[in-house]
Amino acid sequence: MMMTDRQRELLKHRIRAALAWVIACLMFFPILWMILTSFKTELQAIAVPPLFFFEPTIENYVLIEERTDYLRYAWNSVVTSFGGTLLGMLIAIPSAYAMAFNPSRRTKDILLWMLSTKMLPAVGVMMPIYLICQKLGLLDTRVALIVIYALINLPVIMLILFNYFRDIPKEILEASQIDGTSTFNEIVQIVLPLAWGGIASTALLSIVLLWNEAFWSIVLTSADAGTLVALVASFSSPEGLFWAKLSAVSTLACAPIIVFGWVTQKQLVQGLTFGAVK
Amino acid sequence: MANLTLENIFKSYADIEVIHDVTLDIADGELVVFVGPSGCGKSTLLRMIAGLEDITKGKIWIDGRVVNEVAPSKRGVAMVFQTYALYPHMSVYRNMAFGLKQAKTPAKEIDQRVRAAADVLHLTDFLQRSPRALSGGQRQRVAIGRAIVREPEVFLFDEPLSNLDAALRVQTRLEIARLHERLATTMVYVTHDQVEAMTLADRIVVLRDGKIEQQGSPMDLYERPDNSFVAQFIGSPKMNFFLPTVLAKNAPSKFKDFNPEGRVVGIRPEHLRICDGESNLVSAVLERVEQLGEYALVHLLTEDGGEFNVKMDDIPKEPKGTVLHFQAKVEHIHLFDKESGKRIPGP
Ligand SMILES: Nc1ncnc2c1ncn2[C@@H]1O[C@H](COP(=O)(O)OP(=O)(O)OP(=O)(O)O)[C@@H](O)[C@H]1O
Ligand SMILES: [Mg+2]
Numbered sequence: 235m236m237m238t239d240r241q242r243e244l245l246k247h248r249i250r251a252a253l254a255w256v257i258a259c260l261m262f263f264p265i266l267w268m269i270l271t272s273f274k275t276e277l278q279a280i281a282v283p284p285l286f287f288f289e290p291t292i293e294n295y296v297l298i299e300e301r302t303d304y305l306r307y308a309w310n311s312v313v314t315s316f317g318g319t320l321l322g323m324l325i326a327i328p329s330a331y332a333m334a335f336n337p338s339r340r341t342k343d344i345l346l347w348m349l350s351t352k353m354l355p356a357v358g359v360m361m362p363i364y365l366i367c368q369k370l371g372l373l374d375t376r377v378a379l380i381v382i383y384a385l386i387n388l389p390v391i392m393l394i395l396f397n398y399f400r401d402i403p404k405e406i407l408e409a410s411q412i413d414g415t416s417t418f419n420e421i422v423q424i425v426l427p428l429a430w431g432g433i434a435s436t437a438l439l440s441i442v443l444l445w446n447e448a449f450w451s452i453v454l455t456s457a458d459a460g461t462l463v464a465l466v467a468s469f470s471s472p473e474g475l476f477w478a479k480l481s482a483v484s485t486l487a488c489a490p491i492i493v494f495g496w497v498t499q500k501q502l503v504q505g506l507t508f509g510a511v512k
Numbered sequence: 513m514a515n516l517t518l519e520n521i522f523k524s525y526a527d528i529e530v531i532h533d534v535t536l537d538i539a540d541g542e543l544v545v546f547v548g549p550s551g552c553g554k555s556t557l558l559r560m561i562a563g564l565e566d567i568t569k570g571k572i573w574i575d576g577r578v579v580n581e582v583a584p585s586k587r588g589v590a591m592v593f594q595t596y597a598l599y600p601h602m603s604v605y606r607n608m609a610f611g612l613k614q615a616k617t618p619a620k621e622i623d624q625r626v627r628a629a630a631d632v633l634h635l636t637d638f639l640q641r642s643p644r645a646l647s648g649g650q651r652q653r654v655a656i657g658r659a660i661v662r663e664p665e666v667f668l669f670d671e672p673l674s675n676l677d678a679a680l681r682v683q684t685r686l687e688i689a690r691l692h693e694r695l696a697t698t699m700v701y702v703t704h705d706q707v708e709a710m711t712l713a714d715r716i717v718v719l720r721d722g723k724i725e726q727q728g729s730p731m732d733l734y735e736r737p738d739n740s741f742v743a744q745f746i747g748s749p750k751m752n753f754f755l756p757t758v759l760a761k762n763a764p765s766k767f768k769d770f771n772p773e774g775r776v777v778g779i780r781p782e783h784l785r786i787c788d789g790e791s792n793l794v795s796a797v798l799e800r801v802e803q804l805g806e807y808a809l810v811h812l813l814t815e816d817g818g819e820f821n822v823k824m825d826d827i828p829k830e831p832k833g834t835v836l837h838f839q840a841k842v843e844h845i846h847l848f849d850k851e852s853g854k855r856i857p858g859p
Contacts, residue, residue: 339526405597408564413611413662414585427601 265488272482279477294482302465304486311461311490313376314451315444318383319437325384326392327433331421333392334399335407345396348389356386356449367454376459379451383444390443391436398432399425435504442502445491462487514575514588514665514698515540516561521570523556523722531556531722534570538715543692543699545709547745548719554702557719558668561700562591575665585614587666590659594671596651598643604630604654605639611662622661629657632691649680656691667699673708685711706746710734718742740853743778743846749809751778751846752820760792760837767847774850781809782823783844792837793845796820801827812836 237245271279273290298304333341363382364373372378402425410424426433451461460468469476469483495502516538523531531553538544546554559565561572563584571578579587590611598607605626612622630636633653643651652672659667669688673681689712692699703709709716710730717727718741726738730746737743743751756763756772789795796812799819810822822838830836847856 403595403597405593405595406599408562408584409591409593409597409658410599410610411564412562412584412589412591413658414583414614416614419614424599 265492268481268488269485271478272485274478274481276476276478279481294479295486297479298483298486302483304465307460307462307465308486308490310376310455310459311445311463311487314379314383314459314461315441315447317376317380318387318444319440321380321384322387322391322440323433323437326388326395327426328421330392330395330399331425334396334402335404345393349393352386352389360453363450364453374455374458374460378454379459379461382450382454383447386447386450387440387443391440394436394439395429395433398429398436401432402428431501431504435501438498438502442491442495445494462490515573516575516666516698516700517571517573518557518561519571519573521557521560521572522568523553523560523565524568529568529722531560531568534722534724536717536724536727538698538700541696541698543701543712543714545701545703545713545716546719547703547706547709547716548725549745550704552719553722554704554719555670556722558591558670558700558702561587561666562589562668563587564591585611588664589666589668590662590664591668591670592652592655592659592672594674596643596655596675598651598654598658600643603640603642604635604646604657607643607654608658608661611658625661625663626657629660632660632694633657633687648676649684652676652684653687656688660691660695665698667697669699669701671703672701673703674705681708688712706748710746716746718745736855737778737846738855740776740778740848743848743855747780749781749821749823751780752784753778753848754794754814754818754820755816758814758816758818759794762791763793767845775856776848776850778846778848779820779840779844781821783840784820784822784838785840786822786824786828787837787839789837791839793839794820795835795837798828798830798832798834798836800832803827 270286272294273292274285274288275291275293278285278288333345367373367378370378406428407420407424410420415423445461446463447461448463448467451464452467455461455464466480466484466487469480518534518536521531521534522529534557536544546557548554556565560567561574563579563582567580571580573579574587574589599610602610608626608629609622612625617625626639627636630639633656635650635653635657638646638650638654643654646654652675655672672688673684676684685708688701692712701708701712713730715727716730716733718725718733720741726733726742728736733742733746737746737751740751740753744753754777756775756777759772759777784794794814796814798810799813800811802809802811808824808827810824810828812820812822814820828834828836848854849856
């Protein structure tokens with residue numbers, strides 16, 4: 235049977251859509267499974283073959299609520315991821331401004347070098363940083379985590395901001411220089427408003443990355459400044475593997491950031507594409 | 513109100529020198545136009561005056577003061593950019609008021625000045641609009657308005673009309689001329705369009721490869737170009753060049769002590785007149801006619817294969833391939849050295 239071009243296009247479109255759905259489902263499945271498991275009893279959780287239909291129970295959640303202080307961990311996660319992002323942005327915005335608008339011959343190299351620090355395994359600097367925090371009395375404090383979070387994210391958010399800033403026509407800044415703005419005003423009144431979309435996406439991306447950060451929060455915090463990720467970790471080790479409870483606590487840890495990501499997805503996607511999509 | 517002096521200005525980017533020893537005096541209230549081909553350093557010079565580029569060597573004086581180390585905003589200059597460079601997130605009003613706000617001018621005075629400028633530029637109805645919602649011509653007027661409200665001592669324009677369509681260009685050109693008349697402020701205007709240069713300038717400065725080739729009033733440059741480069745650059749269509757060998761036998765009678773060795777002859781298309789085969793200066797084969805309405809541009813081929821154009825009021829009736837004869841008044845014939853391109857004092 236012959237198809238018209240239009241029909242062929244439509245068919246292609248449908249196939250592509252179907253593929254996208256399949257991939258999306260594959261990616262979502264572990265999350266779905268985690269949520270399902272969190273409503274099972276421990277026995278149901280390890281049943282073979284796996285159970286898809288069962289009578290849901292909230293006993294895991296009740297238990298977590300009794301045994302731990304979920305809200306404090308959640309609050310720690312919020313404070314450290316937002317705080318780390320804020321501090322990071324405060325450093326990254328002026329730096330990216332300087333690099334984008336007063337580049338030197340080495341600017342590209344410096345950016346690459348900063349990015350290359352991300353390739354260093356965190357374990358490599360674990361001891362020194364742990365000792366520094368210990369000496370300063372900052373172990374298990376949110377301050378330590380905020381500072382480290384700001385620093386580990388700095389290369390990435392600086393690179394993204396740098397790319398956004400470079401999209402601002404140079405003449406606009408030159409016009410403002412002739413108009414007599416101070417550097418501070420130039421950033422606040424010209425650069426920030428013009429790159430606002432990019433800055434917001436970068437901040438969102440940073441928040442998501444920091445929320446999920448595991449290494450430093452587990453190493454440096456425990457009961458006082460522990461984040462949700464640390465809470466999840468504490469469930470898996472000392473008590474043996476209790477899949478249902480682990481799933482429940484993981485669900486609780488993911489839920490806020492998934493909702494957050496859902497609400498801000500448009501901005502977030504823009505940030506991930508480095509401003510390529512306009 | 514201020515005069516402006518460039519004293520032995522050099523500019524290098526990294527190791528490449530792009531401006532070589534430019535010296536120029538601009539009088540108070542003068543409108544000087546920089547022209548030259550792309551990449552000759554017009555914008556670079558202008559941006560050095562504005563303070564947007566460092567000066568590698570030399571001094572710039574504005575109003576009797578060396579400004580090399582003075583911040584752009586303190587030099588008393590205002591600049592209009594080719595790309596307008598409006599603040600896209602501010603209304604027209606705020607765009608114009610921005611500089612005054614930075615200088616902490618009282619709000620009442622800001623309002624007065626912005627409204628006065630808007631009135632002159634017919635922008636009053638657009639004051640609350642965003643620049644996005646304006647046409648190119650309107651945006652350019654806002655950019656000019658932003659310059660006016662600062663009441664600068666020197667206006668700098670970098671190809672302000674090149675993004676406008678032809679009709680708007682003519683109109684805005686006229687507005688800039690009026691503005692200059694009215695404000696009588698020193699202006700430096702960069703363009704690569706020789707028509708803009710001719711119509712606007714009190715004085716034209718022709719630049720090539722970072723050097724001044726010649727400066728003078730538009731008619732000076734048109735009538736007495738110092739060299740073949742300026743001769744070709746000023747005037748449209750371009751000046752024709754002939755090797756003396758193609759000139760007719762009776763041509764030398766036009767010249768005193770004519771020595772054809774190593775010379776080229778330049779005659780503008782509008783200065784060639786059709787004549788008979790007796791008194792001709794040059795003869796050539798009619799190749800093609802471009803009818804432009806107000807005049808016809810006739811393309812001809814000399815016997816050595818050289819090409820030239822003649823501006824004619826009427827289309828020649830002869831068919832293609834006919835030989836036509838031309839002459840020119842002696843004061844319209846320019847003589848240049850073939851090697852250096854330098855003008856040789858005339859016939
Ligand atoms: N930032 C820069 N770094 C290196 N070279 C530069 C820089 N800016 C300009 N140049 C060089 O300096 C020379 C003069 O440039 P400029 O922009 O002044 O030319 P222009 O006369 O304004 O040309 P156009 O008519 O194309 O605008 C050019 O050769 C250009 O390549
Ligand atoms: Mg230029």
